[in-house]
Amino acid sequence: MNYIWFLIILVAIVSAAITGRVNEMVNAIWSGAQKSIEIAIYLAGIMAFWLGIMKIAEKSGLVMAIAKLITPLAKKLFPDVPDKNPVIGDIAMNFTANAFGLSNAATPIGIKAMEELQKINKDKKSASNDMCTLLAMNTAGFQLVPTTVIAVLAASGSKNPTEIVLPTLVVTSIAFVSALIIVKLLEKFSKPQVVGDFEEVEND
């Protein structure tokens, strides 16, 4: 991530030098920093609400019940999660919310799942294999119906805005399955986590 971050900034600065848009870019720094706080504030309320609801689901044993249903499948994807850990239920709900395009609901639940995985993670600064798998499920962004895209198409006067639903579903499924296959393949080649190793090594 260190290199990616630097690369994005470097490309931006070099491009600004070529296009002469230095002032625009500098302004973007300030507005971007402001915008990240806006997003955080926007997220805060939604996060508080969902984590409140999820806490009830957890205490009542509901999350556990969902976890049991999909445990056989999830165990294959998340082999390091101990038996009967509630995180499997969170992962299931995160996936369900994503599939319905409810990213406002999916993100807090996904973050909660990430926190649970962090509890059983050996090296707190480095992502465990299971954490990478959860991330892969989320970055691939599986969605049944792309509602915002349909909305934009309809707003601009498309004759048949839902025409793209099926092709999008095909593409998103391909990407999702590929992400899972890739994450499991890379897991074998990725440097294992070292417990108690605080050396600054870049191995992402």
Next chain:
Amino acid sequence: MIRTFIEFLSSWFIPFIVLFVIAFGLVKKVPVYETFIDGAKDGLKVSVNIVPYLVAIIVAVAMLRASGAIELAQIAFGKCLRAFNIPVDVLPVMIVRSLSGSAVLGIFSDIASQFGPDSFVTKLTAIMVGSSETTFYVLAVYFGSVGIKKFRHALLTGILADIIGIVAAVVVANCLFL
């Protein structure tokens, strides 16, 4: 038919979950109100924790967009894209879709109004946008919330899956809409 059914499911999903969770909690004799407050507190803590990670990624992306880098890439890779039957105008979508959700929607609306909602460019863009997820934002938020600094193979997975998504979108759009 199927669409109305899925739309129905989508809009009723949240109310159903909320009602069901609270009712189930009451049946199981959970003090639902106090429990909700507890969880909501955790939610606020998480959103404070992710701020630094958000600033890092959002500023970098904002710089990239404002610098004109995307226009430069259009000039540089235009010929190459045409060889694969990808209109040059789709390039910003390919770059931005993994970086910023609001930006990619902006570009998409722009393309839809510029080329017409039923053009090939718009349909290809629609598929790309509809199947996209802001990979870098998700990485920053999910790992940021728990303080993970080494992303290991999650980063490469996200990027490769995005590339596969783009290729799949181009292939599917070419098969169906050209």
